[in-house]
Amino acid sequence: MKTATLGSTGVRVTELSFGAAGIGNLYRPITDEAALATVDAAWDAGIRTFDTAPHYGLGLSERRLGAALRDRPRDTYTVSTKVGRLLEPDPRGGRGDDLAHGFAVSDTHRRVWDFSADGVLRSLEASLQRLGLDRVDVALLHDPDDHADQALREAYPALERLRDEGVIGAIGVGMNQCALPARFLRETDIDVVLLAGRYTLLEQQGLAEMLPEASARGRSVVIGGVFNSGLLIAPEPGAMYDYAPAPQPVLDRALRLKAVAERHGVPLRSAALHFPYGHPAVASVLTGARFVDEVRDTVEQLRHPVPAALWDDLRAEGLLAPDTPTPAGTPSENSP
Template sequence: MSGPVRRRTLGRSGVEVTELSFGAAGIGNLYAPVTDEQAATALDRAWHVGIRYFDTAPHYGLGLSERRLGEALRGRDRSSYVISTKVGRLLAPADVVTGDDLADGGFAVPRTHRRIWDFSADGVRRSLDSSLDRLGVDRVDVVFLHDPDDHAEEAFREGYPALEKLRSEGVVGAIGAGMNQAEMLTRFVRETDVDAVLCAGRYTLLDHRALTELLPAASERGTSVVIGGVFNSGLLADPRPGARFDYTEAPPGLLARARALRAVAERHGTTLRAAALAFPSGHPAVASVLVGVRAPEQVTDAAEQFAAEVPAGFWQEARETGLLPPEVPVPGETREAGPEDIRGDVRGRHRL
């Protein structure tokens, strides 16, 4: 697969993202080291297959992901691609560099910095300024509040208004929140003017909880949703014994369900990976599927699987066998009106 990937606009922001996007935690040495050359080659391959949306964060490798992403994109037309990064964790130099970050953050990098939770207005601006330095760009297109699970009061009271101000000043194009849960993201959609939310792991072939409230609310409010973690940490990529689900070993029941889905996919001449990548786009609020990759061959596979057409028979059999609930929308069905179809300006509905 090469050439352009289709694009969709995040809410009413004017920021257009490709429907397949590059999650850059892996090139921040998530769980295992990645060489500079491997990271650069993976990003070059992503560009070759048409990906133009890249998501990163200071948290990823204590800034390593941002530095590598910025280096790989340097020299390319800045108007041709989109970068999202995140705020909420400031990086402060460590007093003494001892060991690596694997135990604390999950990244195979020297523990040169420590993370400080900070969703204050000042913290948001300082975090963004530092990200711009590491990326080597004068602007980022999208900024997400990163994992405010235990910091809701500060995130809603200070962090979100700070992002809204940055957007009104034209410093960033779109704002939102990124989390591994759906419930607080639903609150952001309903109570603020976010353009998009990034929901990881909560809308997959195995986990549909974002469909309960988040996705309907997003459709109603004209908010876009970026879906990450479509493989649920690996189980839906390769459902073998010992495979991970949400960062830990998958329980037997989920492993059996994933293997059953793989068998259905094979009967219909497709793959479980293709079905997992296709599934989120069945809902009209979903603007992009974010895939975490660290090597060029993973990029190629993701692009090929994403481009593959999953037969309607797969979705039908998955429903008939109870592997997918009947109410879950699937690709190819007639879709309800999505954010891009809703007319009128909804900004200013609720100010915090």
């Protein structure tokens, strides 16, 4: 599988990254055995970049990912985790679940927002214990939307020191919006932005400011949420978009995208997966999976040929702006 380097660091990522929220029981539980098999399937497919966070299943994702990678040579894969939410034991917990936060786990802990320098260090130490690793390769500030000032003043300098000391290879921010990551790119020396849901075949908000900033400064972007909560996998009434049922205009747009893709013999989910690679700042696309079949399907969609004419038709129908960068077309099996 192709690889790229994050910014000016020596940290390499595969073109597909494995998002480990699903193995943290996102929305519904899976077994430890299923989680292990899913990570093994990603490994067998050539994926060597794995992203997790304390938030995912109150640490379950980190524990399962660490267990799945434990016998792999440490210098053969890249792990990223996140800071900003500390997990603290909840004396009133253990009797309910965490589904209010999206995870089917027992509510034994509570999340505490903390973007202080001390909070960063404590978070990373706890993550390393759960992962069973002596280091992570990438540390990301996780959703500092409502804590921007503290994240810039305290958390970022702490990560910068750890990077300078060689404790962490690359640092960055992971968010579902564009404005604050663009500010981090302008005001700090982060290496990477993990942008979820805002640069997809359906919507390209990232093109307005964030992606140009990354390109101009030689920084990298990892794109998550390429299927927009599943809408670009199966656009139909009731399909989810941004964690809620898709509004009718958004659903209609997704159906138009699907119609164009299918005219070229390309599944919509394949076109959605390929699309972000057209931007030069994009180093990897991150997709989540719970089960082996999901991993295998994603890899199959990445290998599916997408002709340049598909992107041309999307522009012609007003579904992509004329100047939107798109991947170089790959020959279609149906081409003459």
